[in-house]
Amino acid sequence: GESVGLHLPTLSVQEGDNSIINCAYSNSASDYFIWYKQESGKGPQFIIDIRSNMDKRQGQRVTVLLNKTVKHLSLQIAATQPGDSAVYFCAENLAGGTSYGKLTFGQGTILTVHP
Amino acid sequence: NAGVTQTPKFRILKIGQSMTLQCTQDMNHNYMYWYRQDPGMGLKLIYYSVGAGITDKGEVPNGYNVSRSTTEDFPLRLELAAPSQTSVYFCAAGTGVYEQYFGPGTRLTVT
Numbered sequence: 154g155e156s157v158g159l160h161l162p163t164l165s166v167q168e169g170d171n172s173i174i175n176c177a178y179s180n181s182a183s184d185y186f187i188w189y190k191q192e193s194g195k196g197p198q199f200i201i202d203i204r205s206n207m208d209k210r211q212g213q214r215v216t217v218l219l220n221k222t223v224k225h226l227s228l229q230i231a232a233t234q235p236g237d238s239a240v241y242f243c244a245e246n247l248a249g250g251t252s253y254g255k256l257t258f259g260q261g262t263i264l265t266v267h268p
Numbered sequence: 269n270a271g272v273t274q275t276p277k278f279r280i281l282k283i284g285q286s287m288t289l290q291c292t293q294d295m296n297h298n299y300m301y302w303y304r305q306d307p308g309m310g311l312k313l314i315y316y317s318v319g320a321g322i323t324d325k326g327e328v329p330n331g332y333n334v335s336r337s338t339t340e341d342f343p344l345r346l347e348l349a350a351p352s353q354t355s356v357y358f359c360a361a362g363t364g365v366y367e368q369y370f371g372p373g374t375r376l377t378v379t
Contacts, residue, residue, distance in 0.1 A: 196358050196370030197311070242310055255326060256368070258310035
């Protein structure tokens with residue numbers, strides 16, 4: 154079946170740098186995408202989402218970019234802090250019908266921020 | 269407002285034993301989900317529910333059962349536990365696909 158995947162399993166950055174985490178998806182019918190942050194021993198925490206009719210969405214220190222032409226999603230974290238160290242997952246949802254509410258998660262990227 | 273709570277936090281089962289993982293939410297959300305997360309992997313959907321009395325299979329439902337008698341509770345039942353069910357189990361609740369809220373997880377080991 155189709156699934157969401159990540160280009161890089163690990164990313165190490167220095168505190169203050171900007172981080173970019175990438176995600177490739179293969180299902181062109183997906184209409185909604187979410188980025189989650191998961192700290193060690195905890196459940197995933199919502200960061201930001203984007204619908205397929207948008208190219209870009211900004212939150213506090215985070216930006217999600219969606220390129221539907223190449224089926225690519227990225228999460229940009231500005232001025233990365235040690236507290237940003239975690240595993241980051243992208244997830245997609247297929248549009249409508251019985252798929253509503255059923256997310257498909259990618260494998261995850263480990264972000265390590267060095268002080 | 270506790271959000272989504274899960275019990276127990278940890279459990280060790282012997283092969284063939286059964287158990288129920290509990291999940292309760294106090295946000296009055298209609299949608300609830302059960303995921304499993306294997307080491308170094310993303311989450312896979314086991315079962316989900318769009319409201320009390322309504323459940324449906326996700327990507328990996330074999331070996332599990334669920335029920336949804338109330339809005340608040342969504343227990344996951346493991347019958348005849350197998351080593352392949354060793355995983356971390358997360359319950360989530362939400363208003364639909366948009367922003368699911370996750371519990372802290374249950375770490376299950378089957379030996």
